[in-house]
Amino acid sequence: MEHDSENAYASRLPQLQSKIRMPSPVKGTFGELSASSMNARNAAMPPPAKTGTKRKTLAEQGGEPRRAPQPPSINGTTIAGTKPSSWNGPYRQPSTSSSVASSRPSSVASSRNISSGSFAGPMSTASRPPSAQSQRPQSAMAASKIQRPHSTHSRSVSSLNTHPSQPGAGGIHGQRSEFDVGDRLERMESVVSDFKSQLTGVTTESDGLRETIGIYKARVMELETTKTQLEAKYDTLNADLCTSKAELTSCRSELTAASHALEDLKRSHKFQGDDLQRQHQRELEESRRQAQEQIYQSERKHTTEREDLKRQLERALEEERTHHRQELQTVTSVKAKSQEQLEAELERQRKQQESLEEEVRKSRTDLACERDLNSDLRTKVSQSASSAISLESSIRSLRAHVEFLESDNKSQSNAFSDLDNRLQNAIKAAEEAKEKLRTEETLRRKLHNQVQELKGNIRVFCRVRPSLKSDPNDAIARINYPDSASDSKEVEVCGPEEKNSLGKTSTKTNAFSFDRVFAPGSVNAEVFGEISQLVQSALDGYNVCIFCYGQTGSGKTFTMSAQDGMIPRAVNQIYDTAKSLEEKGWKYTMEGSFIEVYNENINDLLGKPDELDKKKHEIRHDMQKCKTTITGINTVDLDSPNKVESILQSAASNRSVAATKANERSSRSHSVFILKLTGENSTTGEKSEGTLNLVDLAGSERLSHSQAAGERLKETQSINKSLSCLGDVIGALGQGKDGGHVPYRNSKLTYLLQFSLGGNSKTLMFVMISPLQAHLNETLTSLKFATKVHNTHIGTAKRQAKVRDS
Numbered sequence: 001m002e003h004d005s006e007n008a009y010a011s012r013l014p015q016l017q018s019k020i021r022m023p024s025p026v027k028g029t030f031g032e033l034s035a036s037s038m039n040a041r042n043a044a045m046p047p048p049a050k051t052g053t054k055r056k057t058l059a060e061q062g063g064e065p066r067r068a069p070q071p072p073s074i075n076g077t078t079i080a081g082t083k084p085s086s087w088n089g090p091y092r093q094p095s096t097s098s099s100v101a102s103s104r105p106s107s108v109a110s111s112r113n114i115s116s117g118s119f120a121g122p123m124s125t126a127s128r129p130p131s132a133q134s135q136r137p138q139s140a141m142a143a144s145k146i147q148r149p150h151s152t153h154s155r156s157v158s159s160l161n162t163h164p165s166q167p168g169a170g171g172i173h174g175q176r177s178e179f180d181v182g183d184r185l186e187r188m189e190s191v192v193s194d195f196k197s198q199l200t201g202v203t204t205e206s207d208g209l210r211e212t213i214g215i216y217k218a219r220v221m222e223l224e225t226t227k228t229q230l231e232a233k234y235d236t237l238n239a240d241l242c243t244s245k246a247e248l249t250s251c252r253s254e255l256t257a258a259s260h261a262l263e264d265l266k267r268s269h270k271f272q273g274d275d276l277q278r279q280h281q282r283e284l285e286e287s288r289r290q291a292q293e294q295i296y297q298s299e300r301k302h303t304t305e306r307e308d309l310k311r312q313l314e315r316a317l318e319e320e321r322t323h324h325r326q327e328l329q330t331v332t333s334v335k336a337k338s339q340e341q342l343e344a345e346l347e348r349q350r351k352q353q354e355s356l357e358e359e360v361r362k363s364r365t366d367l368a369c370e371r372d373l374n375s376d377l378r379t380k381v382s383q384s385a386s387s388a389i390s391l392e393s394s395i396r397s398l399r400a401h402v403e404f405l406e407s408d409n410k411s412q413s414n415a416f417s418d419l420d421n422r423l424q425n426a427i428k429a430a431e432e433a434k435e436k437l438r439t440e441e442t443l444r445r446k447l448h449n450q451v452q453e454l455k456g457n458i459r460v461f462c463r464v465r466p467s468l469k470s471d472p473n474d475a476i477a478r479i480n481y482p483d484s485a486s487d488s489k490e491v492e493v494c495g496p497e498e499k500n501s502l503g504k505t506s507t508k509t510n511a512f513s514f515d516r517v518f519a520p521g522s523v524n525a526e527v528f529g530e531i532s533q534l535v536q537s538a539l540d541g542y543n544v545c546i547f548c549y550g551q552t553g554s555g556k557t558f559t560m561s562a563q564d565g566m567i568p569r570a571v572n573q574i575y576d577t578a579k580s581l582e583e584k585g586w587k588y589t590m591e592g593s594f595i596e597v598y599n600e601n602i603n604d605l606l607g608k609p610d611e612l613d614k615k616k617h618e619i620r621h622d623m624q625k626c627k628t629t630i631t632g633i634n635t636v637d638l639d640s641p642n643k644v645e646s647i648l649q650s651a652a653s654n655r656s657v658a659a660t661k662a663n664e665r666s667s668r669s670h671s672v673f674i675l676k677l678t679g680e681n682s683t684t685g686e687k688s689e690g691t692l693n694l695v696d697l698a699g700s701e702r703l704s705h706s707q708a709a710g711e712r713l714k715e716t717q718s719i720n721k722s723l724s725c726l727g728d729v730i731g732a733l734g735q736g737k738d739g740g741h742v743p744y745r746n747s748k749l750t751y752l753l754q755f756s757l758g759g760n761s762k763t764l765m766f767v768m769i770s771p772l773q774a775h776l777n778e779t780l781t782s783l784k785f786a787t788k789v790h791n792t793h794i795g796t797a798k799r800q801a802k803v804r805d806s
């Protein structure tokens, strides 16, 4: 922008100069001014006139003495004093100096304005003195006339208008006016018109100049604004500079502190380093000393060893040398001897060779003769060999014949036939014996069954458990065994004391008779001896059911499942018998399962404990084969007698787990050990399938419904129901009506034992008795129930049981 303004000014100024065409001295002055006034103005120009100062007229100036130095003038026109400040722009120095000038103090700027004003002076018509004004247009006109084609007129007019001080011009004018006024008038008019046209041109120029002034004014305003901004920037930079200086100062102080600290650190590190170096030096010296010591010692040691070794080696070497020397001497002497011998031998060999060669010559001649002889002999030898072979074979046949003739062939043949006869007889006898054995076995089974039937297909044994240490001594009931020395079939129980109407106290003795009564002193082995016949029946293919009936704590489990109880004993007997029957052609397989009937549900005592009371099992009967199966229960192959123990343990642990949930589980449920026995006789082709059921019934004590509730009530109802159903089934079987209804289905227990109660089956009931006085009523109830069962007739054998009251 600044540049443009200057250019604009530079472009217009020559135009003005060309149009005004000032005289050369003026032109030269103007040109000098434009360049040099800027340099000289500060020094030569007076201080700027104050705005309020009123300028004096020329007349006034003329009358007054000069007080201040005169401003420079062009053609006698003052160029200082009147100033439009707007002219300062075009006379500024190049942009760098102008920017400096703008930041200068105002006094400098005002001096510049003055210099500008000094140039503006001659241009401004308003500030021009009247004399100057009257002269300038004429000069301008003269200048314009020079440029135009009709320059001659201009020049003449100019000459007419010349100042009166110019004598030449005034003379011409005076002469013309004297004789040609019209022509003069014409010329005047033309001069006037020229003047007018010049005036128009000047006006136009003046407008251009005004425009330029406006541009420069705008430029001045811009520069003022720039100046203000620069000043603000200057202030900001100043403030920043102050801040930076403060920061620099603090940084310097920090740097000084840091350098001090660094110095300290360096010093301490240097000390440490020195210490370490000294220590290291010491250690190094020590190590070096030790190493030298070690080296010295090892050198000494090695030297000693080396010397020892050297001595040894030298000794050995010397010995070796001596030895080698001796050997060498020996070898040399031997060599000399052998050489002599060799030479002698060589001589001898040579002689021998000569003699041999002579012999070879002779032998070759002999060999030819021998070859002829040899071929003759070979022919003879082959003839002899063939005759020898034929002779050997004839000798062998003759020898065999001689041996055969020598042996006692006849007696041997007799012995063989005798032995054969005896063997045949033995085989026959064995066959007969086997047949007899089979017949006897069949007969034994038949007789055994008949015996069992004669004994009754349902039998009742009574067992009284001994009093335990835990039982109170004075609370034992009076129980007698009248025929214990003979049959052991009777038992007498003294009832509770009763008072009659007269107040007399008496006790009633209740006598019972069963198939066998076991007193408290009897042991399990004795008991099993009585039932082993029934176990044998199971092996013979019968269904056998042995169950224990009695109140809680009367010894049912002890009798059935104790280590020497009926179940282990039965299994052991079956094993033994099955093994002995193998000789008779029988082979048995045994499968055992153990179940529980609790609350009319069947549980598998060989199953998982957590499935107890949850898993459902069903009883299925095959009515044609009279076989019973229970769904989903575990069956164990009893291929060794030891397995029964694990079965009993597993069942006991399952029941004990259940007992934590429902108290006294074994008293509250019936357990049934089922042993299935399948036998096959490979000789006779006979087959047998029997089942042995060993049942431990729930406690038979009478339970009052009124005292039980909830789960206990349900248990009580189930037990009472199943026990009474068992009585009903036995009662129905006892009536002996063929095809009569037997209520097996009324309880799970009787339904399960359907094929083991009645019919072809054999049943044994143990009635277990507690010896305690406190259990007397229950004891009597149990004995009465057992008597009813005992009086029941099932099967062909008839028995009469008697109940004696005294």
Ligand SMILES: Nc1ncnc2c1ncn2[C@@H]1O[C@H](COP(=O)(O)OP(=O)(O)OP(=O)(O)O)[C@@H](O)[C@H]1O
Pocket (backbone or CB within 6 Å): 464, 465, 466, 468, 520, 522, 550, 551, 552, 553, 554, 555, 556, 557, 558, 559, 664, 666, 667, 698, 699, 768
């Ligand atoms: N003949 C016996 N000899 C020695 N001890 C016996 C005899 N009979 C039973 N006992 C003992 O008497 C106690 C009760 O016996 P057991 O548990 O067999 O009775 P339970 O009728 O099976 O009872 P529950 O119905 O509660 O199962 C046991 O400690 C048992 O060892």
